Amino acid sequence: xxxxxxxxxxxxxxxxxxxxxxxxxxxxxxxxxxxxxxxxxxxxxxxxxxxxxxxxxxxxxxxxxxxxxxxxxxxxxxxxxxxxxxxxxxxxxxxxxxxxxxxxxxxxxxxxxxxxxxxxxxxxxxxxxxxxxxxxxxxxxxxxxxxxxxxxxxxxxxxxxxxxxxxxxxxxxxxxxxxxxxxxxxxxxxxxxxxxxxxxxxxxxxxxxxxxxxxxxxxxxxxxxxxxxxxxxxxxxxxxxxxxxxxxxxxxxxxxxxxxxxxxxxxxxxxxxxxxxxxxxxxxxxxxxxxxxxxxxxxxxxxxxxxxxxxxxxxxxxxxxxxxxxxxxxxxxxxxxxxxxxxxxxxxxxxxxxxxxxxxxxxxxxxxxxxxxxxxxxxxxxxxxxxxxxxxxxxxxxxxxxxxxxxxxxxxxxxxxxxxxxxxxxxxxxxxxxxxxxxxxxxxxxxxxxxxxxxxxx
Amino acid sequence: xxxxxxxxxxxxxxxxxxxxxxxxxxxxxxxxxxxxxxxxxxxxxxxxxxxxxxxxxxxxxxxxxxxxxxxxxxxxxxxxxxxxxxxxxxxxxxxxxxxxxxxxxxxxxxxxxxxxxxxxxxxxxxxxxxxxxxxxxxxxxxxxxxxxxxxxxxxxxxxxxxxxxxxxxxxxxxxxxxxxxxxxxxxxxxxxxxxxxxxxxxxxxxxxxxxxxxxxxxxxxxxxxxxxxxxxxxxxxxxxxxxx
Amino acid sequence: xxxxxxxxxxxxxxxxxxxxxxxxxxxxxxxxxxxxxxxxxxxxxxxxxxxxxxxxxxxxxxxxxxxxxxxxxxxxxxxxxxxxxxxxxxxxxxxxxxxxxxxxxxxxxxxxxxxxxxxxxxxxxxxxxxxxxxxxxxxxxxxxxxxxxxxxxxxxxxxxxxxxxxxxxxxxxxxxxxxxxxxxxxxxxxxx
Numbered sequence: 045x046x047x048x049x050x051x052x053x054x055x056x057x058x059x060x061x062x063x064x065x066x067x068x069x070x071x072x073x074x075x076x077x078x079x080x081x082x083x084x085x086x087x088x089x090x091x092x093x094x095x096x097x098x099x100x101x102x103x104x105x106x107x108x109x110x111x112x113x114x115x116x117x118x119x120x121x122x123x124x125x126x127x128x129x130x131x132x133x134x135x136x137x138x139x140x141x142x143x144x145x146x147x148x149x150x151x152x153x154x155x156x157x158x159x160x161x162x163x164x165x166x167x168x169x170x171x172x173x174x175x176x177x178x179x180x181x182x183x184x185x186x187x188x189x190x191x192x193x194x195x196x197x198x199x200x201x202x203x204x205x206x207x208x209x210x211x212x213x214x215x216x217x218x219x220x221x222x223x224x225x226x227x228x229x230x231x232x233x234x235x236x237x238x239x240x241x242x243x244x245x246x247x248x249x250x251x252x253x254x255x256x257x258x259x260x261x262x263x264x265x266x267x268x269x270x271x272x273x274x275x276x277x278x279x280x281x282x283x284x285x286x287x288x289x290x291x292x293x294x295x296x297x298x299x300x301x302x303x304x305x306x307x308x309x310x311x312x313x314x315x316x317x318x319x320x321x322x323x324x325x326x327x328x329x330x331x332x333x334x335x336x337x338x339x340x341x342x343x344x345x346x347x348x349x350x351x352x353x354x355x356x357x358x359x360x361x362x363x364x365x366x367x368x369x370x371x372x373x374x375x376x377x378x379x380x381x382x383x384x385x386x387x388x389x390x391x392x393x394x395x396x397x398x399x400x401x402x403x404x405x406x407x408x409x410x411x412x413x414x415x416x417x418x419x420x421x422x423x424x425x426x427x428x429x430x431x432x433x434x435x436x437x438x439x440x441x442x443x444x445x446x447x448x449x450x451x452x453x454x455x456x457x458x459x460x461x462x463x464x465x466x467x468x469x470x471x472x473x474x475x476x477x478x479x480x481x482x483x484x485x486x487x488x489x490x491x492x493x494x495x496x497x498x499x500x501x502x
Numbered sequence: 503x504x505x506x507x508x509x510x511x512x513x514x515x516x517x518x519x520x521x522x523x524x525x526x527x528x529x530x531x532x533x534x535x536x537x538x539x540x541x542x543x544x545x546x547x548x549x550x551x552x553x554x555x556x557x558x559x560x561x562x563x564x565x566x567x568x569x570x571x572x573x574x575x576x577x578x579x580x581x582x583x584x585x586x587x588x589x590x591x592x593x594x595x596x597x598x599x600x601x602x603x604x605x606x607x608x609x610x611x612x613x614x615x616x617x618x619x620x621x622x623x624x625x626x627x628x629x630x631x632x633x634x635x636x637x638x639x640x641x642x643x644x645x646x647x648x649x650x651x652x653x654x655x656x657x658x659x660x661x662x663x664x665x666x667x668x669x670x671x672x673x674x675x676x677x678x679x680x681x682x683x684x685x686x687x688x689x690x691x692x693x694x695x696x697x698x699x700x701x702x703x704x705x706x707x708x709x710x711x712x713x714x715x716x717x718x719x720x721x722x723x724x725x726x727x728x729x730x731x732x733x734x735x736x737x738x739x740x741x742x743x744x745x746x
Numbered sequence: 747x748x749x750x751x752x753x754x755x756x757x758x759x760x761x762x763x764x765x766x767x768x769x770x771x772x773x774x775x776x777x778x779x780x781x782x783x784x785x786x787x788x789x790x791x792x793x794x795x796x797x798x799x800x801x802x803x804x805x806x807x808x809x810x811x812x813x814x815x816x817x818x819x820x821x822x823x824x825x826x827x828x829x830x831x832x833x834x835x836x837x838x839x840x841x842x843x844x845x846x847x848x849x850x851x852x853x854x855x856x857x858x859x860x861x862x863x864x865x866x867x868x869x870x871x872x873x874x875x876x877x878x879x880x881x882x883x884x885x886x887x888x889x890x891x892x893x894x895x896x897x898x899x900x901x902x903x904x905x906x907x908x909x910x911x912x913x914x915x916x917x918x919x920x921x922x923x924x925x926x927x928x929x930x931x932x933x934x935x936x937x938x
Binding site for chain 3: 072075076087089092093095096099100102103105106107108109112113128129130134178179180181184197198199200202203204207224225227228229231232235236239240255256264265266267269270273274284289291292293294295296298299306308309310311312313314315316317318319320321330332336337339340342345
């Protein structure tokens with residue numbers, strides 16, 4: 045919208061130039077949605093679990109400052125260092141300073157959407173620190189020089205043949221071989237060497253427990269653990285909203301997370317980090333980066349409940365057919381579209397409009413975020429704040445005038461139908477976006493109100 | 503019982519036969535129906551585009567037209583939901599509240615208020631049901647596939663009363679068709695692809711008609727079907743209930 | 747003002763009204779078929795379950811299934827002679843582990859996971875870095891759900907604890923499931 049040729053509609057249009065690929069992308073993600081449905085249906089108490097998760101998160105939002113202080117105190121007692129970063133820049137500096145102070149210039153990093161949001165990799169590289177992403181999907185997009193297109197399935201937009209070619213170039217796998225088993229083995233071998241030689245590891249955080257000071261990291265691959273347990277320094281980066289009150293609340297979230305994300309009953313590894321290994325260090329960086337602002341927006345604060353499962357993306361009919369990169373932000377899809385405008389309304393004014401408001405996202409969300417209602421509300425805010433185009437504004441004002449005046453409306457309707465009947469070429473032409481791939485409705489001789497007047501009012 | 507017929511603007515202008523069918527179905531069901539003549543639009547096109555602040559005129563007009571009836575019934579889940587969720591007027595909030603609580607989409611009115619258990623109509627064809635998202639996930643006229651909950655369908659229940667009609671099962675029972683109001687032109691590429699995929703689901707399961715409670719979705723799918731020169735047609739559920 | 751004060755102040759100003767925590771007791775439903783569910787779920791996530799009568803049986807299976815394992819790290823005292831008795835002071839030394847055999851104190855029927863804490867481990871990295879993982883658990887330690895598991899864990903003071911459910915896996919390449927991403931490529935559970 046305000047990004048001229050790089051808004052969601054344009055990028056999605058480009059994605060749709062290859063229809064077969066769009067169908068493939070759609071089917072692949074729909075399959076993940078179907079797995080989620082199957083997993084959810086194994087638990088008759090599923091809806092109660094969602095309600096409980098949502099309520100726990102409401103409690104967190106009400107007590108966030110207290111829980112953060114409690115968490116910090118416990119973590120310090122546990123021998124874990126705690127840092128506070130107001131924004132992405134401060135976060136990146138804290139991480140880089142920790143590394144350079146220890147003379148570390150090569151690190152491994154497991155998946156963390158927060159570090160994507162903060163563009164940590166680019167920053168560390170600018171300070172001479174090499175970052176190897178160790179989640180397979182993230183490693184693939186890193187080798188391709190692209191950002192992830194999905195928060196759980198980072199390279200879901202890539203075909204295995206493309207990955208085979210990438211691995212052939214970078215890891216020396218046989219040319220033309222696109223066997224997922226072989227490619228995964230090659231990555232395992234390559235990354236083992238990285239795990240064994242890097243002295244520092246960065247991980248994200250899925251949940252941090254206020255009462256115990258521990259934090260939980262979930263992976264299927266085991267890459268977070270391989271990194272953290274072999275390194276001298278483990279830096280865990282987390283958004284402040286990841287706090288939960290008590291350890292027992294993990295049960296609710298761990299039951300929901302993987303089932304919602306991939307349809308697994310739980311991720312392979314749910315690692316609870318409480319204290320550093322003897323003689324080693326754990327540092328936690330607590331990052332705000334706009335979250336406290338979002339907390340102050342009553343209509344949008346529930347977006348902070350998000351546990352990053354990606355279910356809203358998998359179910360979103362628009363995401364499935366436009367690809368993650370069309371959202372031009374670290375977190376794509378419906379949830380990304382309600383998070384991003386908080387960070388920059390101008391830059392992300394197009395995203396809340398990249399939806400039909402179908403509401404499927406809200407229904408799959410394990411913490412019951414009212415995603416589609418928030419998309420609607422963001423639209424109002426963005427227009428009110430002036431993030432719209434003059435053309436659209438004029439069109440809306442014209443429409444308002446017509447629809448608020450019954451006589452103008454009847455005249456316009458009649459004139460429009462007359463035009464469509466008598467001069468169809470005035471409507472069915474290349475300037476009519478509807479007509480590009482769809483026929484216009486056939487205009488009837490008379491409207492219903494005209495019929496009613498003739499047939500019923502006498 | 504007096505019911506006010508709320509005919510959304512695009513039905514009034516492009517699909518008058520759907521409004522006529524709705525009127526006749528309601529009359530057959532034994533209710534007195536009035537069509538307030540000065541009605542235009544619920545204001546949803548502006549609101550969904552971020553211009554809810556411009557809907558004041560539409561809201562005032564709606565309240566003026568639809569105050570004083572027992573129920574307000576519309577052959578559109580989407581427009582009904584908009585009224586239910588967004589009709590407000592500081593000066594006539596009591597009236598607005600009454601309307602919000604008494605506006606019904608046709609099928610929910612027939613099943614919930616009139617409690618129709620039998621219906622005399624015939625339509626010897628295979629049909630696929632298209633659930634408009636606002637009717638489905640907003641008004642909850644049928645169970646949503648995402649939830650772990652008992653299945654039901656109000657349009658399905660009514661269609662099952664129609665002689666000769668066979669409902670075909672779909673691969674994706676309630677995926678959005680991609681119309682989405684201004685989305686259909688603002689995001690033309692995705693909108694069309696969604697529509698084509700939705701239509702294909704019906705076609706591959708042998709539907710002769712795509713039947714729904716929202717003409718906006720059906721207009722979009724009809725545009726795609728006709729561009730493909732398909733023989734398959736769309737029909738509003740009112741047309742089927744009104745047929746013999 | 748430090749970032750800490752700035753952030754906490756901003757949050758405090760924006761916190762919504764109180765919302766109580768929900769009770770979780772209703773989720774603590776018994777399951778008479780927990781053992782059966784455990785083995786079914788474990789199989790479905792790529793693991794293997796053996797219901798065994800004693801350690802001798804475990805020993806036999808280990809001998810048979812991991813016959814070419816050169817480096818076995820066994821933490822089960824009841825399995826003497828299985829595995830090397832080395833102390834691992836550096837986690838990197840475990841890179842050569844072909845098989846690790848560990849005891850677990852909790853198994854979770856609904857998801858096939860076992861709970862392992864660091865006290866029993868020579869190094870935290872062991873269950874991840876080993877090529878193959880085997881776990882011994884008593885059948886009475888299998889609980890129906892995660893709620894039961896956390897009830898059992900209580901406020902235990904561990905430095906590190908982990909739920910492990912099946913072998914390491916990835917489906918990042920076109921959603922094709924591959925067992926053995928970075929962690930153990932197989933997981934075998936012996937249920938006593």
